Amino acid sequence: MQSLTTTSLRIRENQLWILDQQALPQQSDWRECRDVSELVDHIRTLRVRGAPLIGLSASLLLALLAERGMAQDELHQALETLRASRPTAVNLMNNLDRMKAALQQSDYVKALAEEALRLVDEDRALCESIAAHGAKLVTPGSRLLTHCNTGGLATAGVGTAIGVIRRAHEQGNVEQVWVDETRPLLQGGRLTAWELGELSIPYQLICDSMAASLMAQKRVDAVWVGADRIAANGDVANKIGTYSLAVLAKYHGIPFYVAAPHTTHDPQCPNGAAIPIEQRDAREVTGVSGSFGSVQWAPLDAQVYNPAFDVTPAELISGWVLDVGVVTPDQVREGIFRQALQ
Ligand SMILES: CSC[C@H]1O[C@H](OP(=O)(O)O)[C@H](O)[C@@H]1O
Numbered sequence: 001m002q003s004l005t006t007t008s009l010r011i012r013e014n015q016l017w018i019l020d021q022q023a024l025p026q027q028s029d030w031r032e033c034r035d036v037s038e039l040v041d042h043i044r045t046l047r048v049r050g051a052p053l054i055g056l057s058a059s060l061l062l063a064l065l066a067e068r069g070m071a072q073d074e075l076h077q078a079l080e081t082l083r084a085s086r087p088t089a090v091n092l093m094n095n096l097d098r099m100k101a102a103l104q105q106s107d108y109v110k111a112l113a114e115e116a117l118r119l120v121d122e123d124r125a126l127c128e129s130i131a132a133h134g135a136k137l138v139t140p141g142s143r144l145l146t147h148c149n150t151g152g153l154a155t156a157g158v159g160t161a162i163g164v165i166r167r168a169h170e171q172g173n174v175e176q177v178w179v180d181e182t183r184p185l186l187q188g189g190r191l192t193a194w195e196l197g198e199l200s201i202p203y204q205l206i207c208d209s210m211a212a213s214l215m216a217q218k219r220v221d222a223v224w225v226g227a228d229r230i231a232a233n234g235d236v237a238n239k240i241g242t243y244s245l246a247v248l249a250k251y252h253g254i255p256f257y258v259a260a261p262h263t264t265h266d267p268q269c270p271n272g273a274a275i276p277i278e279q280r281d282a283r284e285v286t287g288v289s290g291s292f293g294s295v296q297w298a299p300l301d302a303q304v305y306n307p308a309f310d311v312t313p314a315e316l317i318s319g320w321v322l323d324v325g326v327v328t329p330d331q332v333r334e335g336i337f338r339q340a341l342q
Contacts, residue, residue, distance in 0.1 A: 001063055001113050004120060007152035008048070009057055014068070016061050020047045021153055023291040025194035033061060036078045043085040046185060050154020051228045051264065052123050055095030056116075058082040062099050063116040066109045075103055075112075087276040088237055088309050089228040090266045095119055120156045126261040127157030129323035134164030134224070134259050137321065138173045142221045145178040145211060148239035149191035150226035150259065160259040161224040162195060164321065169201045177203040178214060182239060184284040184306065208241050215252040223249045227260040234314030234332035235272030240307055246316035255318040262322045267338055272311035280306045 004011035008019040010030065020029040022045060031047070033039050039061050042048040048057050062082070066075055083096050098119065102111035138144070144165055151162035158166050168174050177196060181189030189205055196203045206214070214220050223245055229237045236242070236258050249256040269275055282304035283289075287296030298304075320327040320337075327337055 001060075001067060002117065004060070004117070006053075006056075006120070006156045008053060008154075009060065009156070011060065011064070014064060016057070016064055018042055018048050018057060019153070021049050021191060022047050022289075024153075025190055026291040029291070033057070035065070036061065036081050040081060040085045049187070050149065051089035051091040051226065052155040052160075052261065053153070054086060054089055055091040055093075056120055056123060056156055058085070058092060059095045059099050059116040059119050062103075063112040066103075066112045072103065072108060075108075076100075079103065086278055088278050090264055090269075091228075091261070094263050123155055123261070124157035126263070126323040127155050127159055127163045130160055130259050130261065130321060131158055131163035131167040133323070133326055134161075134257065134321040135167040135171055135173070137222070137255075137257065137319065137326070138164065138168035138171075139221070140173045141175045142168070142173055143175050143178065143219055144168075145180065145214070145220045145223045145245070146192065147180040147188060147208075147223075147225045147242055147245055148182045149187040149195070151192065151195040153191050153195060154226070159195075160226045160261070161257075162192065164224055164257075164259050165196075165201065166199055169199070174201065177201060178211070178220060179203045179205045180208050180211060180241065180245070181205060182241060183208055184288070186288065186290075187239065190290065208244075211245055212248050215248055215254055220252075220254055222255040222257060224257050224259060227258050227264050228309055229269065229275050230258070230260060230265040230320065231269045231271045231275060232265075232267045232337065233271045233335070234317065234320065234327070234337050235275070236312045236314075236317065236320075237272065237275040237277065237309045238312065240310050243310040243312045243316075246312040250316050256316060257319050257321050258312075258317055259321045262324045265322075265337065272313060275309075275311060277310070278308040280308050282306060
């Protein structure tokens with residue numbers, strides 16, 4: 001398979017390398033990813049994370065395994081093992097459905113490689129289109145608030161919500177970004193802060209609990225977040241804490257935008273209640289860990305509730321900023337979300 005480079009994935013000499021996103025920003029640790037069990041572990045521990053990136057890494061590994069001679073039936077098993085690695089982000093399921101179709105072909109080795117690389121190229125283009133549509137919504141002097149991490153680390157391109165912020169900043173319309181640290185795994189404090197620093201985009205890091213008072217002080221002009229799955233009715237599953245931001249934005253009359261590829265919309269999922277929400281390990285809440293080691297502050301036997309995502313109902317969303325354009329609340333109320341994608 002040809003060499004490939006994204007912010008957090010590489011193909012070199014037919015080997016997949018991943019940038020350990022749990023080690024960032026203290027360490028840029030590239031790790032070989034040789035087989036399914038390693039990738040599943042990287043995905044489950046969020047060394048590989050971000051809805052688009054999870055799907056792309058799984059697709060690229062399957063293509064590499066085929067090139068190394070893995071039998072078709074083993075590849076089918078590998079594909080389904082990867083599908084089960086994280087349940088919420090629909091990108092993984094969509095990508096693997098396409099890889100499964102490639103696996104049915106007679107020359108499946110070639111078909112898998114072509115499809116995996118096509119998915120990477122498509123994601124890059126999707127990011128650019130999302131960013132272009134979204135940047136038009138960012139007015140001069142905007143102070144934008146974002147949650148979790150939705151940049152180049154999480155995609156093959158410029159990102160989704162952070163892609164919009166990046167392009168709007170290039171157009172001179174972003175005064176600064178408020179970055180939610182995003183407990184429990186601190187994707188904002190570790191990854192978005194790192195990415196915006198690398199891009200020289202002015203930001204201030206905040207604890208998630210600080211967003212409300214910033215909005216009350218009229219210091220936030222819009223909220224931009226990503227999505228892991230958009231239900232047929234426009235409800236959105238995204239990193240835990242997104243729903244509370246949407247409620248706060250509604251209360252304060254602040255626009256709340258979701259940026260995502262159109263493929264994140266899942267017409268088979270009727271509404272937010274039908275989106276599977278991943279429950280995660282208690283130790284992520286009773287303490288924190290990273291390349292610096294780990295520290296636990298709560299009792300180790302503390303009872304913990306740790307859903308990785310929450311659901312924001314469509315009524316709280318000002319616009320779904322997709323690669324195909326911006327879907328409006330009126331279109332969603334009219335139940336024509338899908339048609340709006342045409
Ligand atoms: C463009 S990434 C979309 C989505 O993925 C993140 O979740 P995680 O860090 O657990 O993989 C977050 O929900 C982002 O909004």
